């Protein structure tokens with residue numbers, strides 16, 4: 001199953017510097033529609049989020065869990081089911097060990113996505129990353145997924161700093177528009193693949209390939 005790896009703050013919910021209370025949580029308009037549409041199109045929708053507020057001592061793990069419960073419940077009430085939420089609570093220089101460390105899971109590093117791929121058996125080659133910051137675009141580059149930048153959160157500032165030839169597949173107004181684009185793009189890509197090799201027995205070959213073999217082919221591992 002392909003996945004859309006979605007950033008949390010500034011993409012799924014409104015950016016607040018270190019969201020610390022459920023009461024301050026506000027979903028971005030259309031976020032539930034986006035999750036629902038992606039799930040209906042056959043994507044796993046996986047939140048991947050840096051939460052260095054934990055390492056900095058600003059947010060307790062229990063508070064973080066309560067905020068994530070609230071996100072899941074609010075989306076579910078609107079008929080939208082998240083597949084999973086993966087969190088990096090670390091920071092390389094702030095706080096104290098063990099949360100202060102140079103980890104592999106802080107975006108743009110690929111650790112969270114690697115874990116999700118392993119635990120959920122995702123098809124990385126057909127997956128996307130959506131987010132509002134350079135770390136999200138870096139994550140896409142590190143995992144060789146297609147990057148979609150949203151203009152919510154820090155997105156406009158990130159867009160202004162994009163250099164020519166930056167590996168961004170698309171810039172969307174918000175997560176909802178990003179989801180629409182991804183669904184169309186995935187259809188185009190699979191149509192192109194079929195057109196490029198009409199005689200290829202791709203579905204059969206895929207079915208015969210074990211998850212372990214598929215994993216070995218992923219160049220970033």
Ligand SMILES: [Mg+2]
Pocket residue numbers: 007008009010011131132133153
């Ligand atoms: Mg963000």
Ligand SMILES: [Zn+2]
Pocket residue numbers: 088089090103104105106
């Ligand atoms: Zn980490």
